[in-house]
Amino acid sequence: MMRHVKGARCVRCGRTYEAVPNLTSCECGGILDIEYDYAYIRENFTKEKLAERRNYSMWRYRELLPVEDSTPDTPLRVGWSPLYEEKRLAEELGIGCLWVKDDGLNPTASLKDRASAMAVAKASEAGASVIACSSTGNAASSLAGNAAAAGFKTYIFVPSRAPKGKVAQLLTFGATVISVEGSYEDTFELSKEAIDRWGWYNRNAAINPYLSEGKKTVALEIMEQLGWEVPDYIAISVGDGCTIAGLWKGLKDLYAIGFIDRLPRLISAQAEGCCPLNRAIETGEDWRPMEENTLADSIAVGVPRNADKALMAIRESGGLTVNVSDQEIMDAQKLLGRSCGVFGEPAGVTGTAGVKKLCEQGRLPSDAKVVSVVTGNGLKDVANAIRFCGEPITIPGKMDLLLQEFDKRGITP
Ligand SMILES: *Cc1c(COP(=O)(O)O)cnc(C)c1O
Ligand SMILES: [Zn+2]
Numbered sequence: 001m002m003r004h005v006k007g008a009r010c011v012r013c014g015r016t017y018e019a020v021p022n023l024t025s026c027e028c029g030g031i032l033d034i035e036y037d038y039a040y041i042r043e044n045f046t047k048e049k050l051a052e053r054r055n056y057s058m059w060r061y062r063e064l065l066p067v068e069d070s071t072p073d074t075p076l077r078v079g080w081s082p083l084y085e086e087k088r089l090a091e092e093l094g095i096g097c098l099w100v101k102d103d104g105l106n107p108t109a110s111l112k113d114r115a116s117a118m119a120v121a122k123a124s125e126a127g128a129s130v131i132a133c134s135s136t137g138n139a140a141s142s143l144a145g146n147a148a149a150a151g152f153k154t155y156i157f158v159p160s161r162a163p164k165g166k167v168a169q170l171l172t173f174g175a176t177v178i179s180v181e182g183s184y185e186d187t188f189e190l191s192k193e194a195i196d197r198w199g200w201y202n203r204n205a206a207i208n209p210y211l212s213e214g215k216k217t218v219a220l221e222i223m224e225q226l227g228w229e230v231p232d233y234i235a236i237s238v239g240d241g242c243t244i245a246g247l248w249k250g251l252k253d254l255y256a257i258g259f260i261d262r263l264p265r266l267i268s269a270q271a272e273g274c275c276p277l278n279r280a281i282e283t284g285e286d287w288r289p290m291e292e293n294t295l296a297d298s299i300a301v302g303v304p305r306n307a308d309k310a311l312m313a314i315r316e317s318g319g320l321t322v323n324v325s326d327q328e329i330m331d332a333q334k335l336l337g338r339s340c341g342v343f344g345e346p347a348g349v350t351g352t353a354g355v356k357k358l359c360e361q362g363r364l365p366s367d368a369k370v371v372s373v374v375t376g377n378g379l380k381d382v383a384n385a386i387r388f389c390g391e392p393i394t395i396p397g398k399m400d401l402l403l404q405e406f407d408k409r410g411i412t413p
Contacts (some may be wrong), residue, residue, distance in 0.1 A: 002240045004041050004067050008032040008209055011308050013069050021126035024207045029311055032209040034066045038256040056080040058114055058217035064253050074117040075149040079217050083225040089339045093359045096367040101222055102342050108145040110354035111375040116142035118214025119203040122185050128201035134191030137166035138298050142205050144173035157191040159184050163381040185303050205242040206305025212246035219250025222371055230260050230370040235267035237350035238277055239299035241310025248313035258259055262364030266319035269354030271296050277310050295326050295384050298347035322354040323402040329353045330388040341380030
């Protein structure tokens with residue numbers, strides 16, 4: 001019995017459910033949203049109490065997480081990633097303040113660890129021993145890692161285009177990996193059939209409503225790290241839409257319990273070649289499937305599974321949408337690397353690419369305070385980084401040759 005959780009409600013038809021550990025989607029096909037007893041939480045949770053807490057992981061926010069008191073923290077240290085203030089980059093972009101939240105520093109190197117740790121906690125409450133998911137890569141590698149640490153077996157379905165770094169993680173963490181020759185959509189459908197057939201615990205973000213509750217901890221951290229001073233905007237990349245929905249949920253939770261006194265606006269960044277959710281916001285029409293034409297594999301989602309929650313989050317926040325080209329994504333990767341020392345994967349830096357583009361378009365006020373979340377680590381996909389960032393100076397180990405090369409390239413040490 002989770003005293004602080006009221007239940008789950010369908011975001012489409014409003015039907016309510018008891019918050020059992022293996023909740024899936026509503027009978028009507030809609031996604032469920034976990035509802036809390038905020039009055040109860042307000043009585044039992046204070047900023048002071050939190051400030052004294054030594055647990056520097058996502059589990060420091062247990063009062064706002066849908067787990068039983070008796071459920072142990074998952075073993076890997078997920079969350080409490082650094083939030084860097086980037087003064088030089090803010091100046092270069094022409095905005096008031098910029099913070100970069102580097103969620104690529106999670107244990108399996110993406111924000112997805114927050115959802116996977118939650119999946120592992122709920123699977124243990126459900127008494128399951130096997131967890132499965134389909135993923136463009138990071139949901140899979142984070143599930144495989146977090147499950148391995150907690151002693152669960154995993155079956156993972158990935159599209160065959162998933163980058164090698166992510167597949168290497170899966171195999172290293174001991175998952176049974178099924179690489180599906182087809183789109184993410186094909187991968188998802190096969191995983192669904194297999195999960196139904198064998199009754200595995202389901203870590204598909206579109207179906208399992210607990211996962212965005214794990215992801216919301218990124219918002220709780222950002223606000224605590226900012227000393228509860230609310231920024232004007234938070235930018236993040238969007239694929240299925242579970243992450244941005246989780247981000248918004250965390251912010252609304254904090255508002256509901258009085259930890260913050262206003263809400264920031266969201267910036268939803270998608271790739272030009274695959275932006276069904278942003279297109280829906282921009283046209284005011286229902287979302288329509290799109291091709292998956294971007295090298296940012298983690299957000300190449302033509303059929304977004306969390307569309308309802310994501311669109312609601314962007315609209316409710318008075319959010320901005322921005323679509324960036326692959327070139328703009330890779331430029332942002334370099335920019336973050338050069339000016340911040342942060343190496344993000346293409347989808348990881350898409351939020352920052354979006355911020356840069358909004359600045360260039362004059363769509364952000366010059367005093368705007370902006371947080372940009374880097375959602376995944378660049379080491380996941382070195383092939384694209386190498387393709388875009390140029391070659392090193394390659395010479396035999398001789399000083400005169402080094403001098404020659406420096407001279408030729410105008411490098412003056
Ligand atoms: C999954 C992912 C996203 C997008 O999250 P969605 O819930 O699919 O919208 C963004 N960046 C990275 C690195 C991811 O792995
Ligand atoms: Zn419903």
